[in-house]
Amino acid sequence: xxxxxxxxxxxxxxxxxxxxxxxxxxxxxxxxxxxxxxxxxxxxxxxxxxxxxxxxxxxxxxxxxxxxxxxxxxxxxxxxxxxxxxxxxxxxxxxxxxxxxxxxxxxxxxxxxxxxxxxxxxxxxxxxxxxxxxxxxxxxxxxxxxxxxxxxxxxxxxxxxxxxxxxxxxxxxxxxxxxxxxxxxxxxxxxxxxxxxxxxxxxxxxxxxxxxxxxxxxxxxxxxxxxxxxxxxxxxxxxxxxxxxxxxxxxxxxxxxxxxxxxxxxxxxxxxxxxxxxxxxxxxxxxxxxxxxxxxxxxxxxxxxxxxxxxxxxxxxxxxxxxxxxxxxxxxxxxxxxxxxxxxxxxxxxxxxxxxxxxxxxxxxxxxxxxxxxxxxxxxxxxxxxxxxxxxxxxxxxxxxxxxxxxxxxxxxxxxxxxxxxxxxxxxxxxxxxxxxxxxxxxxxxxxxxxxxxxxxxxxxxxxxxxxxxxxxxxxxxxxxxxxxxxxxxxxxxxxxxxxxxxxxxxxxxxxxxxxxxxxxxxxxxxxxxxxxxxxxx
Amino acid sequence: xxxxxxxxxxxxxxxxxxxxxxxxxxxxxxxxxxxxxxxxxxxxxxxxxxxxxxxxxxxxxxxxxxxxxxxxxxxxxxxxxxxxxxxxxxxxxxxxxxxxxxxxxxxxxxxxxxxxxxxxxxxxxxxxxxxxxxxxxxxxxxxxxxxxxxxxxxxxxxxxxxxxxxxxxxxxxxxxxxxxxxxxxxxxxxxxxxxxxxxxxxxxxxxxxxxxxxxxxxxxxxxxxxxxxxxxxxxxxxxxxxxxxxxxxxxxxxxxxxxxxxxxxxxxxxxxxxxxxxxxxxxxxxxxxxxxxxxxxxxxxxxxxxxxxxxxx
Numbered sequence: 001x002x003x004x005x006x007x008x009x010x011x012x013x014x015x016x017x018x019x020x021x022x023x024x025x026x027x028x029x030x031x032x033x034x035x036x037x038x039x040x041x042x043x044x045x046x047x048x049x050x051x052x053x054x055x056x057x058x059x060x061x062x063x064x065x066x067x068x069x070x071x072x073x074x075x076x077x078x079x080x081x082x083x084x085x086x087x088x089x090x091x092x093x094x095x096x097x098x099x100x101x102x103x104x105x106x107x108x109x110x111x112x113x114x115x116x117x118x119x120x121x122x123x124x125x126x127x128x129x130x131x132x133x134x135x136x137x138x139x140x141x142x143x144x145x146x147x148x149x150x151x152x153x154x155x156x157x158x159x160x161x162x163x164x165x166x167x168x169x170x171x172x173x174x175x176x177x178x179x180x181x182x183x184x185x186x187x188x189x190x191x192x193x194x195x196x197x198x199x200x201x202x203x204x205x206x207x208x209x210x211x212x213x214x215x216x217x218x219x220x221x222x223x224x225x226x227x228x229x230x231x232x233x234x235x236x237x238x239x240x241x242x243x244x245x246x247x248x249x250x251x252x253x254x255x256x257x258x259x260x261x262x263x264x265x266x267x268x269x270x271x272x273x274x275x276x277x278x279x280x281x282x283x284x285x286x287x288x289x290x291x292x293x294x295x296x297x298x299x300x301x302x303x304x305x306x307x308x309x310x311x312x313x314x315x316x317x318x319x320x321x322x323x324x325x326x327x328x329x330x331x332x333x334x335x336x337x338x339x340x341x342x343x344x345x346x347x348x349x350x351x352x353x354x355x356x357x358x359x360x361x362x363x364x365x366x367x368x369x370x371x372x373x374x375x376x377x378x379x380x381x382x383x384x385x386x387x388x389x390x391x392x393x394x395x396x397x398x399x400x401x402x403x404x405x406x407x408x409x410x411x412x413x414x415x416x417x418x419x420x421x422x423x424x425x426x427x428x429x430x431x432x433x434x435x436x437x438x439x440x441x442x443x444x445x446x447x448x449x450x451x452x453x454x455x456x457x458x459x460x461x462x463x464x465x466x467x468x469x470x471x472x473x474x475x476x477x478x479x480x481x482x483x484x485x486x487x488x489x490x491x492x493x494x495x496x497x498x499x500x501x502x503x504x505x506x507x508x509x510x511x512x513x514x515x516x517x518x519x520x521x522x523x524x525x526x527x528x529x530x531x532x533x534x535x536x537x538x
Numbered sequence: 539x540x541x542x543x544x545x546x547x548x549x550x551x552x553x554x555x556x557x558x559x560x561x562x563x564x565x566x567x568x569x570x571x572x573x574x575x576x577x578x579x580x581x582x583x584x585x586x587x588x589x590x591x592x593x594x595x596x597x598x599x600x601x602x603x604x605x606x607x608x609x610x611x612x613x614x615x616x617x618x619x620x621x622x623x624x625x626x627x628x629x630x631x632x633x634x635x636x637x638x639x640x641x642x643x644x645x646x647x648x649x650x651x652x653x654x655x656x657x658x659x660x661x662x663x664x665x666x667x668x669x670x671x672x673x674x675x676x677x678x679x680x681x682x683x684x685x686x687x688x689x690x691x692x693x694x695x696x697x698x699x700x701x702x703x704x705x706x707x708x709x710x711x712x713x714x715x716x717x718x719x720x721x722x723x724x725x726x727x728x729x730x731x732x733x734x735x736x737x738x739x740x741x742x743x744x745x746x747x748x749x750x751x752x753x754x755x756x757x758x759x760x761x762x763x764x765x766x767x768x769x770x771x772x773x774x775x776x777x778x779x780x781x782x783x784x785x786x787x788x789x790x791x792x793x794x795x796x797x798x799x800x801x802x803x804x805x806x807x808x809x810x811x812x813x814x815x816x817x818x819x820x821x822x823x824x825x826x827x828x829x830x831x832x833x834x835x836x837x838x839x840x841x842x843x844x845x846x847x848x849x850x851x
Contacts, residue, residue, distance in 0.1 A: 090755070091757045100749055108848075121757060121759055121760075169753075
C-alpha cells in the first residue's frame with residue numbers, strides 16, 4: 001500500500017440548529033501516511049474530536065452528521081459505507097483509544113474478555129487460539145503478568161494499565177489506522193511518558209498510521225511527525241512537527257505555543273510576610289475497618305509539615321494518589337485530619353468541633369478543579385457569590401455591592417450576576433469561583449488543580465488573575481497541581497508529595513534547577529516536551 | 539463473603555423478635571375474642587370461658603407471649619384455634635399455590651418488562667418509547683381487581699381459554715396447573731411490568747451514554763449485543779433492586795389476587811385467619827412473611843456481586 005492510509009477531503013460536519021456555529025468542522029482536509037503519527041491540536045471546541053469520531057462513524061446519532069466531503073480509509077469512503085461494513089472495518093482496519101481509560105472499559109467485564117470480544121466479533125478463531133492471541137497482545141503492550149490480568153476487572157488495574165488494555169484491544173487485529181483521542185490527558189506525567197513511548201513503539205513495529213488528538217503541545221513535541229492545528233472547525237495550519245513548533249505561521253498557532261508555560265521557573269521575590277498557615281505532622285488515615293471487617297488502612301497523608309506566609313504561593317505537586325488534595329482538604333477542614341496540627345492565626349484548628357470551626361471557615365477558601373461542577377447549576381452566580389458573606393452576617397445590599405466589585409475585579413461584567421453558570425465558558429466560571437472565594441475575604445486561598453481543566457490560553461489568563469489577587473489581598477495561596485509547567489510559573493516554593501509524604505520541599509528555583517529527590521527527578525524527566533525549546537514568537 | 543452472610547442472618551434475629559412482639563401485642567389489643575367466635579352465637583358465658591381456658595387465653599399476656607416464644611424456638615408454631623390442625627400443616631398445605639403464583643408473576647414480569655425497558659431506552663423519544671411509557675403509567679394506575687375482573691371477563695367468560703377461578707395442584711400435571719395460574723399471574727404482574735420497565739429504561743438510558751458503550755461500538759460490536767451484553771449488565775443493579783422490592787410487595791398483593799381468583803393459598807389463609815381471630819395462624823404467617831422479606835433483601839444484596847464485580851462484602 002503506497003498511498004495514505006487515511007485521507008480526509010473537505011470534511012464538513014453540521015451542527016444542529018441553535019449551535020454557536022453552522023458546522024462543527026468545515027472543509028477539513030489532511031491525510032495520515034502508513035507508519036506516521038499525525039497530531040491534531042486545538043483547544044476545546046476546535047472540532048478535533050468530531051473529526052476523529054467521524055472517521056470511526058461514531059458521531060452521536062441525530063445530533064451530528066457529516067454533510068460534505070469524504071473520508072477515505074485505504075481508498076474506501078467510510079462516510080458512504082453501510083452500517084454493517086462500518087462495523088466490519090472498526091477493530092480490524094481502524095480502531096480507537098480514548099481519553100478516560102477508567103470509563104472507556106466496561107467495568108463489569110474482565111479485561112481479557114474485552115480484548116477477546118474484538119476477536120469474537122471479527123474472526124472465526126477457536127477459544128484456545130483467541131486466548132493465545134489475547135495474551136500475546138497483552139504481552140506486547142508490556143502488561144505485567146498477562147495471565148493474571150486476563151481475569152482482572154478494570155477497577156483492579158491502575159490508570160496506565162487500563163490504557164494499555166485499551167491499546168491492546170485496539171491493536172490486536174493489526175489495524176492500519178489507530179485513532180488516539182487524548183489518550184494520556186487523564187494520566188499522571190510518568191504514566192503518560194510510558195504510554196506515549198508505547199504508542200510510538202507499537203506504531204513503529206507494526207507500521208500503523210496514528211491519528212493523535214491532543215491539546216498539549218508538550219505531547220506533540222514528544223511524538224508527532226506531522227501536526228495539524230485546528231481552530232473553530234477549520235484547519236489553520238499543517239506541516240511537519242519541526243516546522244510548526246519552531247516556525248509557526250498562523251497567529252492562532254503562535255498564540256497556542258506561546259501559552260505553553262516554560263519549565264524554567266519565573267523569577268520571584270522572597271516573601272517575608274507573617275506565617276498564615278502551618279501544618280505540624282499532619283496525618284490522614286483512611287479506612288480502619290469496622291467491627292467485623294478486616295482492617296485496611298491507607299495513609300493518604302503522613303507527617304506533612306508545610307508553612308505558607310501571607311503573600312506567598314506554595315505549590316504542592318505530585319501525581320494522583322500522592323495525597324496533595326487530601327492535605328488541602330484537611331487544611332480547609334472539609335475532611336477530618338487523623339492526627340497532627342493545623343495552625344492558623346496562632347490557633348490549632350485541627351481538633352475544633354464543627355461549631356467552633358465556623359468562624360475559621362471564613363479565613364480559608366477553596367477554588368476547585370472542575371468549574372463545570374463546582375457551581376450550583378440552579379442558582380444564579382450572584383446568589384452563589386453572596387451566600388457565603390450573608391451566612392456571616394453581611395447585609396444583602398452590602399454583599400451584592402461587594403459581588404459587583406468582585407466581578408469587575410475578576411474581569412467579568414457586574415451585570416452578569418443574574419445569569420446562571422451554564423451561560424458562561426469554563427474560564428469565566430473559574431473566574432466566578434475565584435470571585436466567590438474572595439467574597440469571604442479569606443487569608444488563605446487553596447487552588448486545587450484550579451487551572452487543570454482549562455485550555456492553555458485560558459489557563460494563562462486564570463493564572464495571571466490568581467497571582468493578581470494574591471498581591472492585591474496579600475493572600476497565602478496553596479496551589480495544588482500535577483503540572484510542573486504551571487507550578488514553575490506561579491509558585492514561590494514547592495512541596496513535592498509522593499504516597500502521602502512530602503519528599504522534597506524548597507524554593508521553586510532550587511527544586512527545578514537542582515532536584516534532590518529521585519522522585520522529583522523522575523517527574524521532570526517525564527514532563528512532555530522537556531527537551532524541546534518551543535519557539536518564542538511575538 | 540461467608541462472614542457477611544452469617545452476620546446478615548444473625549441480624550434477622552432482632553428483626554424477627556421485634557415483629558413477634560408487635561404482632562402479638564397488636565392481636566391482643568384489637569377487639570374480637572376468638573373463644574366467642576369458636577363457641578358460636580348461642581354459647582353461654584361459661585362455655586366461652588372454658589374454651590378460653592383451653593386455648594390458654596386466660597393467662598396473663600406476658601406469660602402467653604413467652605410460652606409462644608418458647609415453642610417457636612423449639613420449632614413448634616402451635617395449633618390453629620379454628621382448623622383443628624397444626625399451623626405448620628396449614629402453612630405447608632397452602633404454600634404451593636402462593637409460591638407458584640409469586641414465581642410465575644415475577645418471571646412473567648421480568649421477561650416482559652426488561653426487553654420493553656431496553657427497547658424504550660434505545661429508541662428514546664420515539665413512538666416506541668412513548669408507547670412503553672404510556673403503558674407503564676396505565677399499569678401503575680389501574681387497580682389489581684379491575685385488571686383481574688377484566689381479564690376474567692375477556693379470556694375466561696367470553697373466550698373460555700382459561701378457567702374463571704380455582705387452582706390446580708402441580709401434582710395434577712403441569713398443563714392444568716399452568717392454565718389455572720395464567721390469568722392471576724398476568725393480573726398481578728401488570729404493575730410490576732410497569733415498575734420494572736420504567737426502572738430498566740432509566741437505568742439503561744444512563745448506561746448508554748457511558749464511554750464504554752462507545753468503546754464497544756468502536757470495536758465493531760452489533761447494536762443488539764451492545765445493548766444486551768454491555769449495557770444491561772451495567773444497568774442491572776437498580777433493576778435487581780426493584781425486582782427484589784417487587785417480590786416483597788408481591789406477598790401483600792397475593793392476598794387480593796387469591797381472593798379474586800379463589801386460589802387456596804397463604805393469602806386466602808391470612809384473610810380467613812384474621813376473620814376468625816385465629817391468633818396462632820396470623821402470628822405464624824406474619825412472622826414467616828417477615829423472614830422471607832429479610833431473606834429476599836439479603837439475596838438481592840448478594841446478587842449485586844454477580845452483576846458488579848466492584849461490589850464486595
